[in-house]
Amino acid sequence: MKNALIAVAFVSLLLLGCPWPQPPPQNNTTALCPSTCQLGCLPDNVTCIGTPNLCANVVCSDKCEDSSVLDTNGLCNNETGICIYKKMVCIFGCANDGCRSQPLCPVNCPFGCEPGTDICVNPTCPGDCSYGCIPGTLQCNSVPPSSGVKNGDFEEGYQGWNKTGNAFGSAPTRADFVNSQKLYR
Structure with a gap:
């Protein structure tokens, strides 16, 4: 009877399946890149590609x-x-x-600026200029500014500075001519 029982167990195992150790299944499937990888995966298809350092x-x-x-x-x-x-x-x-x-x-600013500012320096005509300076320079006029004489240094209609550094304009009228003469006394 013992032999019969072994035979029945053997037949039932063959028909129902054997719990013998099975070999590991062959993994032919490729791992899927996780959906949390915003920039995709490395070639191993598991590791996420890191954010580039821009x-x-x-x-x-x-x-x-x-x-x-x-x-x-x-x-x-x-x-x-x-x-x-x-x-x-x-x-x-x-x-x-x-x-x-x-x-x-x-x-x-032809004469530069006041130190530490962007304010143009006003030129002061040298004291030995009897008739002031040629406009925009420190060069002396050779004739009074309102004489009407065109001598290359000054001409009627120009402006300049007198020897004290005050601005003046040429005088087209006789009264203005008299006033301009007072600048040099």
Whole structure:
């Protein structure tokens, strides 16, 4: 009877399946890239591709935005790769990617500017100029400004400075001529 029982067990195992250790299944399927990988996966199809560093080679140097505003303390935005700056107003203007430390003297100031300002220097005619100076220079006039004489130094209709540094204009009338003569007494 014992043999019959073994035979029945053997037949039932063959018919119903054997719980013998099975070899591992062959994995022919490819792993799927997780849906949380926004930029896709590496070749292993499991590891997500990292976010690129858009600021890797970006330098946010100070720069002049316009003639009076300096963009400074730049920080790169990792999402855009664009520099974000603080704005600074330059008192004396912006040049060469920095604020000027002193005012810029305008080019139309023939005698320069007052120190530390952008105010043109008013020329003072030398004391030995009896008839003032030729306009825009410190060169002496050789004839009175209202004489009407055209001598290359001064001509009717021009303006200039007298020897004390006061501005004068030429005098087209006799009364103005008399008044202008008072400048030199």
